Each structure stands twice: as structure tokens, then as C-alpha cells.
Amino acid sequence: MDITGLLIFLAIGAVAGWLAGTFMKGRGFGLLGNIVVGIIGAVLGGFVFGLLGISAGGLIGSIVMATVGAALLLFIIGILKKA
Known part of the structure; x- marks a missing residue:
């Protein structure tokens, strides 16, 4: 993967993490946390x-x-936090 592909992947992860945090009513983890959640979420x-x-x-x-x-x-993390 070249640097451009990596940057696009990170950007998609950031947008996806932000959107998921918004849809899940504030269950996000801040900007850096949302990027990580978005990247893992992209794979998932x-x-x-x-x-x-x-x-x-x-x-x-x-x-x-x-x-x-x-x-x-984020849904799975929410369930695990309650347990």
C-alpha cells in the first residue's frame, strides 16, 4: 500500500468513526479514538x-x-462495558 492509499484509508476511517459516533448518539471516543474505531470498523x-x-x-x-x-x-463495545 502506498502513502496515498494509506491516507485515503485513514480519511475513510476518520469519517466512518465520526459518523458512527454520531449515529450511536455520542458513543464516540474523540477524534483519535474515532479514527481507530473507524479503521477497525472498516475491517469489520x-x-x-x-x-x-x-x-x-x-x-x-x-x-x-x-x-x-x-x-x-461501538454497539459491541457498549454491550461489553455494561457487562
């Missing part, structure tokens, strides 16, 4: 979308997939 979203046989292409598809994964990750 890709895995889940692959299991479901859903393909997301392009920049918007990547953001949607990463946001769904990040929201799922």
Missing part, C-alpha cells in the same frame, strides 16, 4: 459485508461499509 464492515455477500464499491461504498462496521463495533 468488510468482513461482515463479505459474509453477507454484499459488495460496496467506490468511495461512498467504502464509507458506508466502514461506518456500518464502526457502528457495529
Whole structure:
């Protein structure tokens, strides 16, 4: 992966983490935490979308997939915090 691809991946992760934090009503972790959640969420979203046989292409598809994964990750973290 070249530096441009890495920067795009980080930007998508940041946007996805911010969106997921917004959708999950303030369950975000600040800017840096949201980037981490978004990156992990992008990987999780890709895995889940692959299991479901859903393909997301392009920049918007990547953001949607990463946001769904990040929201799922925030949901799981919320459940684990309560336990």
C-alpha cells in the first residue's frame, strides 16, 4: 500500500468513526479514538459485508461499509462495558 492509499484509508476511517459516533448518539471516543474505531470498523464492515455477500464499491461504498462496521463495533463495545 502506498502513502496515498494509506491516507485515503485513514480519511475513510476518520469519517466512518465520526459518523458512527454520531449515529450511536455520542458513543464516540474523540477524534483519535474515532479514527481507530473507524479503521477497525472498516475491517469489520468488510468482513461482515463479505459474509453477507454484499459488495460496496467506490468511495461512498467504502464509507458506508466502514461506518456500518464502526457502528457495529461501538454497539459491541457498549454491550461489553455494561457487562
